[in-house]
Amino acid sequence: MGRHPHRRQRLYRPQRHIYQRPLPTLETIPRLLPTDHHKKRSKHRSQRNHSPRHNHRRKRNDRSRKHRHPRRPIRTTLDGSPRTFHQKYPTIMIKFLDLEKVTASHGDEINQAVSRVVNSGWYLQGKENETFEKNYADYIGTRHAVGCANGLDALIWIFRAYIEMGIMAPGDEVIVPANTYIASILAISENGLTPVLVEPDINTYQIDPDRIQTAITPRTRAILIVHLYGQCAYTEQIGQICSQHNLKLIEDNAQAHGCLFNGRRTGSLGHAAGHSFYPGKNLGALGDGGAITTDDEQLANTVRALANYGSTRKYVFRYIGRNSRLDEIQAAVLDVKLRHLDTDNARRKQIARTYVDHITNPAIILPRIPDPDAHVFHIFPIRTTHRDQLQQYLTDNGVQTIIHYPIPPHRQECYPQLHHLSLPITEQIHAQELSLPISPIMTDTEVAQVISLINQWK
Numbered sequence: 128m129g130r131h132p133h134r135r136q137r138l139y140r141p142q143r144h145i146y147q148r149p150l151p152t153l154e155t156i157p158r159l160l161p162t163d164h165h166k167k168r169s170k171h172r173s174q175r176n177h178s179p180r181h182n183h184r185r186k187r188n189d190r191s192r193k194h195r196h197p198r199r200p201i202r203t204t205l206d207g208s209p210r211t212f213h214q215k216y217p218t219i220m221i222k223f224l225d226l227e228k229v230t231a232s233h234g235d236e237i238n239q240a241v242s243r244v245v246n247s248g249w250y251l252q253g254k255e256n257e258t259f260e261k262n263y264a265d266y267i268g269t270r271h272a273v274g275c276a277n278g279l280d281a282l283i284w285i286f287r288a289y290i291e292m293g294i295m296a297p298g299d300e301v302i303v304p305a306n307t308y309i310a311s312i313l314a315i316s317e318n319g320l321t322p323v324l325v326e327p328d329i330n331t332y333q334i335d336p337d338r339i340q341t342a343i344t345p346r347t348r349a350i351l352i353v354h355l356y357g358q359c360a361y362t363e364q365i366g367q368i369c370s371q372h373n374l375k376l377i378e379d380n381a382q383a384h385g386c387l388f389n390g391r392r393t394g395s396l397g398h399a400a401g402h403s404f405y406p407g408k409n410l411g412a413l414g415d416g417g418a419i420t421t422d423d424e425q426l427a428n429t430v431r432a433l434a435n436y437g438s439t440r441k442y443v444f445r446y447i448g449r450n451s452r453l454d455e456i457q458a459a460v461l462d463v464k465l466r467h468l469d470t471d472n473a474r475r476k477q478i479a480r481t482y483v484d485h486i487t488n489p490a491i492i493l494p495r496i497p498d499p500d501a502h503v504f505h506i507f508p509i510r511t512t513h514r515d516q517l518q519q520y521l522t523d524n525g526v527q528t529i530i531h532y533p534i535p536p537h538r539q540e541c542y543p544q545l546h547h548l549s550l551p552i553t554e555q556i557h558a559q560e561l562s563l564p565i566s567p568i569m570t571d572t573e574v575a576q577v578i579s580l581i582n583q584w585k
């Protein structure tokens with residue numbers, strides 16, 4: 128049967144989802160926008176249905192109600208359960224970190240840098256590496272910077288160099304925070320050294336200086352501090368402990384590029400520091416990359432040789448080394464992004480402050496930030512006793528989150544010799560931590576949506 132040319136067709140319109148409506152902004156966070164919006168729609172419908180034209184149509188539709196098609200069967204997921212609205216009509220995901228947009232924000236400069244390297248015909252140990260190493264050392268505030276393949280290698284080469292220099296020996300102990308990414312500990316054990324795990328401060332998530340003192344033994348040779356989540360782990364107390372016991376202070380600066388302590392940048396506070404340029408870091412390459420910073424010329428030269436097959440000059444090998452070099456393309460890209468690092472970090476701090484000021488859910492434990500300058504918010508960690516439920520709720524509502532980290536190092540299968548340790552603070556953090564989206568390309572609307580969702584969660 129043909130359709131009447133003047134009759135408006137009934138179209139199937141699914142119920143509008145709450146997050147298909149206008150998203151909250153930073154100015155409207157205190158209000159429940161979906162509720163207010165719903166009231167406006169209800170009022171509009173009420174006015175519409177009282178008009179004669181709409182009443183006529185409503186009566187006509189009532190007369191034809193019995194001729195409607197039967198309801199469609201409820202569609203199910205693969206396990207047979209009914210599909211949720213989100214599964215039928217997925218919302219736009221707020222990514223934890225949108226690397227495509229991060230790269231695009233400096234796209235023209237990056238493309239020019241990459242093209243310059245490609246067209247040069249020189250791809251390793253060239254001018255791009257030399258330029259970046261100089262600029263990065265100047266930025267951090269050290270005499271030397273040595274590029275290498277990745278952040279793990281950066282830490283491995285520091286400890287290996289100290290062994291080659293006769294300062295450490297296999298079996299010596301290195302104090303390290305218990306609640307760190309496993310790479311910090313891998314670098315120690317890779318060199319035959321013994322990691323001594325120390326609990327963090329539950330408020331800052333950084334290694335507890337008061338616990339360091341009790342962990343020192345005659346075999347202790349170094350303290351490895353980790354600027355976890357982007358917050359400075361160094362304290363004057365830790366510096367005094369190192370001086371008192373003649374210990375090397377090594378920084379894992381993988382998550383804290385640009386962080387300050389009393390006007391000095393992390394990576395320049397100890398005797399040496401390892402840096403990761405993994406793409407997701409505050410200063411990220413387009414692949415793997417790392418660097419060592421130090422004021423110690425002998426250490427820098429030893430690291431440079433170790434990472435170049437153990438060679439100080441071509442075909443002459445002083446050490447049993449490896450191939451661990453930063454390539455020219457990554458060096459060129461990093462030099463571009465280094466120029467924007469402080470600006471990008473400023474945006475991260477702005478987002479973090481907004482989270483702290485507006486997240487009011489009593490079930491959420493926010494990070495303590497005693498000094499905003501001493502934090503660059505690589506990660507914005509929150510804690511809750513119902514972490515998995517919160518993560519699922521945020522996922523269902525279009526917000527991607529990550530857990531840093533679900534299993535503590537002393538519970539990992541690769542370290543059975545650590546399984547006997549009792550580290551309740553570390554285990555509590557690993558069981559409760561959830562990282563919210565935070566990046567320099569996040570919009571105010573996205574930040575507001577995250578806040579609104581968390582505040583409504585029960």
